[in-house]
Amino acid sequence: xxxxxxxxxxxxxxxxxxxxxxxxxxxxxxxxxxxxxxxxxxxxxxxxxxxxxxxxxxxxxxxxxxxxxxxxxxxxxxxxxxxxxxxxxxxxxxxxxxxxxxxxxxxxxxxxxxxxxxxxxxxxxxxxxxxxxxxxxxxxxxxxxxxxxxxxxxxxxxxxxxxxxxxxxxxxxxxxxxxxxxxxxxxxxxxxxxxxxxxxxxxxxxxxxxxxxxxxxxx
Amino acid sequence: xxxxxxxxxxxxxxxxxxxxxxxxxxxxxxxxxxxxxxxxxxxxxxxxxxxxxxxxxxxxxxxxxxxxxxxxxxxxxxxxxxxxxxxxxxxxxxxxxxxxxxxxxxxxxxxxxxxxxxxxxxxxxxxxxxxxxxxxxxxxxxxxxxxxxxxxxxxxxxxxxxxxxxxxxxxxxxxxxxxxxxxxxxxxxxxxxxxxxxxxxxxxxxxxxxxxxxxxxxxxxxxxxxxxxxxxxxxxxxxxxxxxxxxxxxxxxxxxxxxxxxxxxxxxxxxxxxxxxxxxxxxxxxxxxxxxxxxxxxxxxxxxxxxxxxxxxxxxxxxxxxxxxxxxxxxxxxxxxxxxxxxxxxxxxxxxxxxxxxxxxxxxxxxxxxxxxxxxxxxxxxxxxxxxxxxxxxxxxxxxxxxxxxxxxxxxxxxxxxxxxxxxxxxxxxxxxxxxxxx
Numbered sequence: 001x002x003x004x005x006x007x008x009x010x011x012x013x014x015x016x017x018x019x020x021x022x023x024x025x026x027x028x029x030x031x032x033x034x035x036x037x038x039x040x041x042x043x044x045x046x047x048x049x050x051x052x053x054x055x056x057x058x059x060x061x062x063x064x065x066x067x068x069x070x071x072x073x074x075x076x077x078x079x080x081x082x083x084x085x086x087x088x089x090x091x092x093x094x095x096x097x098x099x100x101x102x103x104x105x106x107x108x109x110x111x112x113x114x115x116x117x118x119x120x121x122x123x124x125x126x127x128x129x130x131x132x133x134x135x136x137x138x139x140x141x142x143x144x145x146x147x148x149x150x151x152x153x154x155x156x157x158x159x160x161x162x163x164x165x166x167x168x169x170x171x172x173x174x175x176x177x178x179x180x181x182x183x184x185x186x187x188x189x190x191x192x193x194x195x196x197x198x199x200x201x202x203x204x205x206x207x208x209x210x211x212x213x214x215x216x217x218x219x
Numbered sequence: 220x221x222x223x224x225x226x227x228x229x230x231x232x233x234x235x236x237x238x239x240x241x242x243x244x245x246x247x248x249x250x251x252x253x254x255x256x257x258x259x260x261x262x263x264x265x266x267x268x269x270x271x272x273x274x275x276x277x278x279x280x281x282x283x284x285x286x287x288x289x290x291x292x293x294x295x296x297x298x299x300x301x302x303x304x305x306x307x308x309x310x311x312x313x314x315x316x317x318x319x320x321x322x323x324x325x326x327x328x329x330x331x332x333x334x335x336x337x338x339x340x341x342x343x344x345x346x347x348x349x350x351x352x353x354x355x356x357x358x359x360x361x362x363x364x365x366x367x368x369x370x371x372x373x374x375x376x377x378x379x380x381x382x383x384x385x386x387x388x389x390x391x392x393x394x395x396x397x398x399x400x401x402x403x404x405x406x407x408x409x410x411x412x413x414x415x416x417x418x419x420x421x422x423x424x425x426x427x428x429x430x431x432x433x434x435x436x437x438x439x440x441x442x443x444x445x446x447x448x449x450x451x452x453x454x455x456x457x458x459x460x461x462x463x464x465x466x467x468x469x470x471x472x473x474x475x476x477x478x479x480x481x482x483x484x485x486x487x488x489x490x491x492x493x494x495x496x497x498x499x500x501x502x503x504x505x506x507x508x509x510x511x512x513x514x515x516x517x518x519x520x521x522x523x524x525x526x527x528x529x530x531x532x533x534x535x536x537x538x539x540x541x542x543x544x545x546x547x548x549x550x551x552x553x554x555x556x557x558x559x560x561x562x563x564x565x566x567x568x569x570x571x572x573x574x575x576x577x578x579x580x581x582x583x584x585x586x587x588x589x590x591x592x593x594x595x596x597x598x599x600x601x602x603x604x605x606x607x608x609x610x611x612x613x614x615x616x617x618x619x620x621x622x623x624x625x626x627x628x629x630x631x632x633x634x635x636x637x638x639x640x641x642x643x644x645x646x647x648x649x650x651x652x653x654x655x656x657x658x
Contacts, residue, residue: 023532025530026530026532027530027531027532028529028530028531028532062530070482071485077530079528092530092531092532093528093529093530093531094528094529094530094531095526095527095528096526096527096528096529098511098517098518098519098520099517099518101507101520101524101527102504102507102508102511102518102520105500105503105504105507106504108500109497109500109501109504112392112493112496112497112500113389113392113497115388115389115392115482115493116385116388116389116478116479116482116483117385117475117478117479118474118475118478135504135505135508138505138508138509139508141513142508142511142512142513142518143513143518144513145513145516173529198527199503199525199527202503202524202525203496203499203500203503204499206499206502206503206506207502209506210502210506213510213521213523213524
């Protein structure tokens with residue numbers, strides 16, 4: 001074992017918040033100075049350079065990362081470049097599903113769009129994107145499976161339920177916060193910026209990747 | 220709603236509201252010419268014809284038939300009178316009010332409104348206003364309601380202006396912005412102006428406490444008669460509800476301005492990078508939308524698109540749970556865990572904090588009474604008293620800060636701090652001398 005100093009574990013704050021913080025981080029949550037995470041955020045923020053980051057490196061073999069988006073900090077557990085550290089064992093990780101990737105990128109885009117304002121979004125805003133936005137046909141095809149002038153109430157409800165379920169998972173990850181779950185109004189949190197960390201290489205090389213995948217398709 | 224009113228509205232709405240842009244422009248143009256003194260209040264038919272030509276030229280519609288346009292404008296807008304062998308026309312009060320509202324909606328003159336000075340005169344309430352219910356009703360109708368209308372109108376205009384400007388700000392993030400530095404600076408100026416307006420509104424509303432407290436203090440005066448009290452109570456509630464709502468709206472406007480201004484100031488250095496990155500995210504989204512499929516109700520990304528992993532706790536049973544239902548007939552849920560000890564510790568902390576705040580307020584009152592009596596306060600002597608009574612340095616320091624704060628906001632008081640050290644017996648404390656007086 002390395003000679004690591006984990007003095008912070010003896011602090012009063014650690015006794016109160018360490019377990020909550022650890023469970024949240026290991027369940028994939030992005031912790032930020034918002035809502036019910038505020039206390040554990042301050043605990044992590046205070047001890048990040050003071051042993052906590054080292055703790056995860058030594059015991060979990062994974063980096064505890066401090067990200068920033070629009071000058072707001074957020075914390076999360078990442079995987080090392082090779083493998084998944086101790087989180088690779090016993091199904092302690094999960095693939096980000098396809099529908100979540102596409103909705104995540106959509107919310108990231110809205111987050112960046114709203115650089116100058118509060119990141120509040122409602123179901124009506126999303127509906128407008130799906131039905132009146134510049135990519136409405138693609139959205140309708142993906143969500144409903146077909147393009148029609150009007151959809152039945154059952155079809156509409158099924159899409160709404162699907163989106164709600166994705167957003168609920170995003171809330172669990174700390175990417176959004178629901179102001180009202182029934183009305184589907186929510187605020188996009190700085191943690192959504194994690195997608196930039198996950199897909200940064202893809203975003204930065206999108207032109208090259210698009211060409212490469214197009215050629216793959218043709219061949 | 221009154222059914223007769225609805226019927227007459229549906230019958231006459233075509234006459235009440237200008238039905239096309241020619242009609243609207245003509246009325247507003249005439250109003251503008253009168254306001255500027257280009258034509259008189261009672262203008263001639265020739266002036267009407269000239270204005271119709273102005274409208275036609277502006278709209279580039281060639282000739283507009285005067286008769287056709289006149290038919291579309293009813294007597295709600297202007298009245299024609301004959302004097303001798305000449306015809307004179309004047310705009311109705313309704314037309315003028317409509318023009319004023321429309322112009323203000325389209326081109327709000329926010330900068331010209333000096334709300335603060337207006338309300339300094341209109342909102343305050345004096346003793347006579349609350350001496351009897353008729354006076355209070357008069358004040359409410361003639362001072363409060365017009366002031367309320369102005370505040371709400373001004374707030375709505377600010378809200379519209381901010382929404383519009385924030386939408387314009389989004390254009391900055393597009394890659395084809397010419398001279399972004401100049402554009403950012405011009406936006407910073409615009410938001411500075413909006414910020415000043417909002418602060419003006421907040422300052423204006425500072426008068427509310429004085430007004431609300433004065434009305435509340437007169438409660439006893441109106442309890443003699445039930446009818447009078449009901450009327451008083453209605454007015455009081457109306458005023459309180461208004462201030463509560465408007466406070467919320469103005470602070471939310473202010474927050475939006477502050478956020479946008481802060482971001483604008485930080486944008487200069489990273490604008491190019493932000494624009495490029497934003498464009499790439501949009502491209503990625505478009506790529507995913509165009510190349511993904513809908514399969515059996517699920518979205519499928521292109522096969523070659525990289526998948527990523529996140530940490531996750533699987534909540535699953537390791538084995539099928541063995542339940543003997545004879546022990547579970549009573550479907551009572553488990554009580555949630557509740558940390559009573561933690562709750563009690565938090566409660567005690569809260570009470571201790573309240574105690575400190577209460578003691579601080581009491582000491583400040585005592586010292587202020589002394590100052591009001593004309594005494595000069597030597598703070599170190601009071602510090603001794605506070606320490607002896609409270610045994611808490613926290614209260615003493617809070618009182619000290621409270622006094623300095625009061626001094627900063629008051630106009631008359633004087634505070635003198637000399638860097639002469641005074642050592643006190645309490646703790647290991649060294650102070651400077653601080654004297655506070657009323658003049």
